[in-house]
Amino acid sequence: MRKNILSSPYLLLSIGVLSVAISSIFIKWATAPASVLAMYRLLLTVLFLLPFKPWSIINKQTNLNKKDFLHLFFSSLFLALHFLFWMESLRHTSVASSMIILSLSPVFTTIGLFFFFKARTTIAKVMSLVIAILGSLIIAWGDIGLSHEALYGDFLSLLGCIAYAVHLLFGQLLVQKISGQSYSFVVFLISGILLFIYNIIFKVELISYSLTNWLIFILLAFFSTILGHMLFNICLKHLDASVVSMATIGEPILAIFLAFLLLGEEITLLQITGSLITVIGIGLFFKPQKSKRSKIDY
Template identity: 40%
Template sequence: MKQRDRFPIPLWILMLIGIISISFSSIFVRWSAAPVAVIAMNRLALTTLLMLPLLGKHRKEIVSIRWRDWALMFVSGIMLGLHFLFWMGSLRFTSVANSTAILTLEPIFVLVGAWLFLKQPVRPLALSGMITAMLGAAWIGLSDAGLGGDSAWLGDGLSCIGAFTVAVHIILGKSLRTRLSAFVYSFFVFLFAALVLGLYNAAGRQALFAYSWKEWGIFLLLAVIPTLFGHYLFNWLLKYLRPESVSMSVLGEPLGAALLAYMLLGEAVTWLQAAAAAVLLFGVWLFLLGSREPRTASASQEQTLKEPRQASEPA
């Protein structure tokens, strides 16, 4: 690492701040009494408002965006909106620990999509991790049988769908990010997702803005803490850390969310749930190890890898 790339604060502290920040997402959703689609809409709308003052610096890039890329960004925004809709909905039915653990299947769905549509090869270690993670997810569902019954299974299923939709969003983003900056891509995807959720809420005759100051405080906390101090911080850390190191942060969210749920919501985790989540997270860890780019990659590949990803991953 060059001297000019060094940062005065230890990077592991910043990584820890990011993990804690995204872990709060499920807690804030549980605290809110608003419909999940309204929570998601206002979280994204407030995030775009916070980003708006910096948009003028990207005027030249915006006017040069092709129509095809606008269309792909719109689809990516729809997928992000669906992710929030399904994942936040899962928290109404299953535990925070189970919902966030199942959400870590997202990178596996990304690899499956890359294998099916981009013909990207799957390494044996990644395949072993994928199978292990799927077994862990199935075990989580079985562990819910004696706890929440059908409603808990519904929550697990919604979280799984949320992981799938955000995977589609990320696959689209990986293509678009070769032509667009992280800020421009993220701003318009957030905006499109908020607009689509707004139409969904209007069609369902949900109140869009008539909420208490407490609810608006929760919406703002969601926009600032898990989004800006969470996912955007991880994007920034990609300038200083290898991408696979940052991607490992996905394993920290279920642990952080479970601990916060225990302290702030009084939500306990059974030994069976903990064992199932451990199997799932171990599988995702193996998968991430097996998906790492070799260190002998060319300089051009290294530069591509160091480009920041979009700031809109799960939670």
């Protein structure tokens, strides 16, 4: 039974979505800066993975060249930027707006796959992405009426969305040569170090935070990263980057519901309209990928 569960990439993708969806709630509860939240989320994840000796798997990887290591660095850089932009966006805009805009990552992933991987697409998929973009524009228009700060938060979420799409594209290249765990461990470590350097340069406080904040650091690392992004990285070996990024369709729906339930965030009519249009557009794009590979390599 356990083997069947672990061998299904779509089931792992679903678990990842559930785990990532709650991250926006944790971030809203925290008072620590976004750069600190992101740094501890990644470095604590690396700490949690140490008992599994991921470096022993890395040492067995003999087919990585200098170009691959460069790709590994840029994948880590864009993951760090993704967390930095997106987490900061939640300080300025609602969970609904931030998460829906973040769900546009398939748009940028598909564009990247088309130009850099020569992946084919269809008119129907292009139209579905246009619908998704239209929905997000409606959300942004509604946030203009709320405040310029909310619009700024939307812009940060968009930057985080683009950064995540680029991270996935580099991951698509790397997971064909290195296991999902090895890739995750190295990327999380490098991203965490980059964020640490960022915090040192800008003299951000690293230690003096409340017990609640430290608990949130741990929850973000375990639930949102290990059971979220790490599972996404493993799935990249068996599903296209566009399919993995399409998993974000479930994240905003769950996150918006949790924000309403736990944070008391109200949703405007334009947010509801834009969200529905965006989710419909992304839903039309999403089709399970058929593959001869049925099991996941760990």
